[in-house]
Amino acid sequence: MAGMPDAPTPTIAARGLTVRRRADAGMLLVLDAVDIEAVAGTLVDVVGPSGAGKSTLLLALARLLPGAEGALQLEGHPASEIDPRTWRARVAYLPQRSALLPGTVESNLRAPWLLKIRAGIPAPDPAALRAALDRIHLADVALDRDVERLSEGQAARIALLRTVLTKPQVLLLDEPDAALDEASADEVGRLTREFADGGGAVVRVRHHRADGLADRRLRLEAGTLTEVGL
Secondary structure, three states: OOOOOOOOOOOEEEEEEEEEEEEOOEEEEEEEEEEEEEOOOEEEEEEOOOOOOHHHHHHHHOOOOOOOEEEEEEOOEEHHHOOHHHHHHHEEEEOOOOOOOOOEHHHHHHHHHHOHHHOOOOOOOHHHHHHHHHHOOOOOOOOOOEHHHOOHHHHHHHHHHHHHHOOOOEEEEEOOOOOOOHHHHHHHHHHHHHHHHOOOEEEEEOOOOOOOOOOEEEEEEOOEEEEEOO
16 A cells, blocks of 8 residues: 555575474474564464474574575575575574583673684673673573583573573574563563564464463464464
8 A cells, every 4th residue: 555664574484494304104284385574573382282393483494404495685685695594693582491600600691702704802800790680680690600410491591691692693492481470571572672672573383372472473383383362
């Protein structure tokens, strides 16, 4: 319609995403020409039964699944034009149980800056890390605390914070609050929503009931994505 504003270019988009895997009866179609997109400033939830392929979808979007078929784009640019390492720096995937490295909280938060992709980029200084921990209600966690002394909820928040601090454009989160108590789950949700409100795009897999944070909710079942109500 004349005068209508153009739709925003999705930060990340997949068209015809198809994944097959070997099964006892032959090849199983896990994702059947799935289309999905997320624009800046939005949080998209993907729900569905266990084994439906939700984690597979995130791995394909992260370009961590060899053999996935279909077209991926980042800000309108085809994946073929973007080096995989650059893609994975801009599209950050966080598995359900993201392991922290042996060492301190500080060394874990600074770990991404040891990678070649961030060579020459200064890591946040201790004051910035302290402020970031305080912001997610971890004021009682010292930077020099050994990560083995963290609770599961604290570790989950620190793993998510570590990813957010790298300033990706997209977060792909695989059940980030699945094993957490209510308070920790609320903090993880708040940090996720804050990332989206700051201009990021989020695709989040969930099993729990809706928490009121998502802008869209999709259901993956039998290889197909459908829009469902919030």
